[in-house]
Amino acid sequence: MTHLPPPAEELRILDAELYQLDARRAQLLARRAWLVSRSQPVRQWGPTPVAPGPDASAPSVQNVLLLLGGALLTLAATAFTLVSWGELGIAGRALVLGGVTVAALAAPLPLLRRGLRSTAETVAGLGLALTVLDAYALYEVALGSLDGTGYAAAASAVLAAAWAAYGRALARWADPGLRLPVPAAVLVAQLCLPLAAVAVDAGAYGVTVALLLTAGLDTVLALRVSASAVRAVAVVGGYGVGGWGVLAAGWLSWTAPGPSAAARAAALLFLAAAIALGAAWRAPGVAVGNAVAAGLLVTAALAGVPHAVLPDAWTVPVHLACGIALLVAVRVDRVPRGVRTGLAWASGAVQAVAVLWALPVVLVASVGPAARLTEVWSGTPGDAREAVTGVLPWPTDAALAPVVLAVVARVVWRAVRAPEWRPRALAASLVLAWAAVLITPATLRLPYLAALLTWSLLTVALLALRRTVPMALALLTSLPLALLALATEPATLGVLAFLTALCASAARRPAPAAATVGYATALACATGASVGWQPPYVALLVLLVPSAAALWAPRVEGPVRVTVEVAGAAAALLALGLAVTDPPVLALVLALTGVIAAATAVRADRRPVGCAAAALFVLAAWVRLAAWEVGTPEAYTLPVTVPALLVGVLRRRRDPGAASWTAYGPGLAATLVPSLLAVWGDAHWLRPLLLGAAALLVTLVGARHRLQAPLLLGGAALLLTVLHELAPYLVQVAGALPRWVPPALAGVLLLALGATYERRIADVRRWREALGKLN
Template sequence: MTPTVLGTCPTCGSRVPVQQHVQPVQQPAPLPTYPVAPPPAAPARPARPARGLPVPSVPALLLGLGALCLLVAAVAFLAVAWSALGVGGRTAVLVGLTGATAALGAVLAGRGLRVAGESLSVVSLGLLVLDLVGAAGAGWLGEASGAGLACVVGVVVALASLAWLRTRLGAPQLVAPLGLGLAAVAAVELTAHPHVVATTATLLMAALVALGVVAGARLLPWAAGSGAALCWGWLALGGLVDAASYPTLAGLWAEGHALPLLTAALLLAAVAVLWRPALAGTTSILTLVAVLPALDEGGTSFGAAALAAVLGWALLGLATRSGGATVVRVPLAASAVASTCVLVVLVAEALDRLLLVAAPGTAGAAVRLPATTALAHPALAAASALALVVAYVAGTGRPVPPAAWVAAGVLGATTTAALLPVPLAVVVAVLAAAGLVGIGLVGIGSRPVAGVLLLAAVLVALPSQVLTLGALVALVGGCWLVRDRTEAAAVLPAALGASVWTALAVADVDPAVRGVPVLLALAALALLRPRPELEAVAAVTGTLAAALAVTEPTSLAVHLTVGGALVTVHALLVAQRRVVAWAGGLLLAAATWVRLAELGVSQPEAYTLPSALALLLVGVATLRRDPAAPTGPALTPGLLLATVPTLLWVLALDPVSLRAALLGLACLAMVLGGTALRWSAPVAVGWVVGLLLVVRELAPYAAATPQWILIGAAGTALTVVGVTWERRLGELRRAQAYVGRLR
């Protein structure tokens, strides 16, 4: 219970209870805590790079070196000590060393020391080879030597290697196919029947593969399989050479030269039992054997046979819906390659006939192709081209765009026509008509092909100017139909210029005046279709036409005038091409210069002042339209053109002359006038040109009084102007400072 506290009343002085307030105990504010950084971790030690050799490789190196030393020692023993031993000693040493190394290797391999077992197995097999060589040298193997000895060594080493299969060592598994291959190569020389040997070696290698699979060996199936593939390739290549050497029906079948290829096909068919894609090789070889007899009958027979093979396999693929299967696709591709070779030969022959029928522009419109015999029948070109498209569809299972059919048909038809003694106009008409039709067919993707056909028509028609004109007109029409495309817009000016030039050539117009109509036609085209690529090609074409037409200075001046006028008109009529007006002005000025040079005028001012005056008028007009525009870009070109050529003439040829005096007065006028108008360009140009002129006048031979008087007067005037300018500039600065101090 809390006791009552009495206090004195401030009014009456009596004792009254006072309410007691208990103040809570103030807890001290907690001290601020700051995060304590953990102690820095000790830097991790960088891993020390491994030095030296990996541990597992050390015994391999040591044992490999030991095996090599043992074999070298064995060879040295045979070379040095063989003749000193008797028959018994020789036999004991050879058999003992070979048996000891083989037994030791087998024991070590059985105890898990595979590296040692591998090394000793190689040593034992090497010693076995030396045993056989020594036995042959001692006469124990009868007459075996050379190829016979190699065959014996290969067979024995292969059999000895197979004895190591139960140890699962890798080296003997690799040596067995090598020994069998050595025996096969040696057997060719012994039997003179390479195809029989290759077949036998292939079968034996296949047997090794089966043995390795049954025994659970890891390397033997792969090594023997590689050997079987090499032996089969040997058989197939040799059979192909043999069959191609005797491609007739009698040579292939009656004389048996097709037997190696048929054997190779049969072996692949056997492999197809386990690996089905191998059946494609069988079908390909059988197709080749069927087509080869036609090769001896001439190009027509071979082309027809290849065409039949392509169509046969293509139809089989389409009928069975297995065009993408390897068994159909591989022989189809091989047949297509043969048919393509025939087509390429026919196309090359057709091009030779078309391009060499006559020199460009020398033949008439009725020129005919020569009546020469083609390598194969011309009809094979069209048939082969279409068959190749069919083969693509059958082999890939995907449809081709209509443009591919159009291109194949036109290529075949054109080649066929070119191989016949027909008028050249027929070929040109076929190409041009196909190109125009291809451009007109919208939506099938034939326009790029059509463009190529039109260009080909122009090239083919070059021997005749009339035919060339017709092809060019077709090209112009085709480009105009698709003029919105960039490539068509780029080709159209060149085609139009060439067609106008060719038309004038057909009309027998003088070449010196052909350039102007070409320029007019190109200018009209550029106005109708003002596109950058079209205008650029038109400029190049016009320049080329003018260069071909110019024969004298007057003709050059005419073409420059026409070109400058057309460029200027184009710049005025096309708002986006205002900048090319400068090029037009330069062309017109160049035309004036050429004409003045032809008239014998040699003073530079006659060439420069008219153009400079035109430039200055344009610059002044620009400054009047825009008073805030800088004077440098507007006036500097005209001022430089008006003064620099004369300055160069004065500096090089005539420093003390009326021309120099007039140039000095002009510089003085530019400086004073520019100062008065507050234009920087006249002041800068007049100052620089006048400075160079005054420096040139300091030469000893230029001490004439009038020149010095002029220079002195100019210097005085410039000094006065400079002082006045500086004084006014100072007054302006003081006035600015006074205004700045006002409050």
């Protein structure tokens, strides 16, 4: 009697034996691989031929062949249906097409059972294409009297159902079935409802409903199926068809002629929003994007009816209100996090568009007053809008722009609570509120004085906050305020005085300090113009500003000090520009500016400014002399030489090692060189006499104190002056001598020099050493 072990024991024994067989097989395969690697072909003469390797894998070749074969068969069937169809009778046609279609659809089953999946997919694709040709042939033969669009809608529905059933049947009979039929069914199903709507002449609303319903069905299918290919087709179809539906619904809503049409378009938008929101709720991976789309669609739907009823000025505010209403859902904890995030982003997008809509109004209000530069004191404008619309026109339908900006500012201030975003939200809210107040006078057409008062109070309020952003906004407000005040003389003087005092109160930072000097300069110019002074005399009034800046700068520290000094220098340059047309006044302005620079150079940290002060004094003297029509060069050079020599003396006392060329060279050259040039063009005796005496004195002083620069410069000037005075006599002597005398004298001179060459070299060396010992 044979003993049989229990099933569990027998299963264990079988598993053990199979494991041993697998291990032995792996061992044999490893041995075979080693033997193959050790095997060497018989060496032959010449290079060993190398067999070319394949550059395409077998599955790739297989797929290409199957694809080409299926495409060719499909083209052949199409050509047969379209070209050779009329050559057969009814029975022949039915027999050929029906037989080929049945054969193509039945062939994948045995192919799947044999493991030829790719071939089965190709043949199935051919069969599906043949069913489309069958539908076309049926219409041409028997149903040609029917409406083509309606037949196409019905045929696409029948084909979609048939293909889906065919794919499921194959999956039941030969697991796992084919991948092509069901996705193809989903693809052709996209045509059913839109074609049916067109066939029944449903109009734009009906076609839009069909598109959105198709997108909804795609969404449901994408959320419920697990097959990746079917889900991919459903997702693409849902977004594609749904996108067309949303565009159509949005156009119907925007162009609705009345509230009834707008309500129907709003219903379409709500349907699209429900589809997107459902996808966002059920698919966390795409929740944010779908929720953003849903929020925007709800906003458009809610604002559609008011848009059709209210004036155009209410379009943006109504959409803004609907967009802000989305934030209610953001506070509901039961709503998924991704959906809440998407709705918040949608609300932010609506608010951003509303702000962009209001920006042109802000631009006109802030840039428009620049037109007053060409119309100074032209008279009081009719209202605030007329005052700011000199450069840019006022935007149409912008009556509620201040409300839009104020509402967005409030929402941003209240809604953003995250610690990392809170400072930015506060800054953005402040900027939006500032813009709202800035454009309010022109939007409401307030009187001109009311606009000045509003902007002045806005500047005061912003400066009172004493922070970076408000201060920047205050300065941005003060500039158009100053420009706007140029319309009348009292407004100009009052506003400039107000801005000068206001900026001075906050001048602990560089920007307000610079603004203080700038507005004080503008006030000085306006005051001078108000009393009827000409620009050169206004320059004297402007000099009060750099004077005050020079007194103010030592009392502040760091960047503020530098800012005040630079701004004061700019005001001084403006004064020079104003006085340039009147030389006497220009000389006075240069002298006064030099005094200011000299006072600044008294400070230890501003000693280099003394050079600028000296230059200004010199320029003042030159301009004064030019105004007196003085042509003597010494009158221009001596005011430079005397201070330069005094500075040189002081420097040599502080630094005995300083070179005489550095201390005295520039001052002496400033007078000697121009005077020498004047002497050689002067026929009188007084200038050469004075220049020669001065040069002799300079030479003697240089020799007495052993200073190189005075000795050489004075000696050279003396020699050139003497030559100028003796030149006529030398010319006379040269003319009285015979022609052979000059060459003979030159030859004697050359012989003498050649005979005493070494002696002269020694003399030169001694002179060089002697000069070198001089300072």
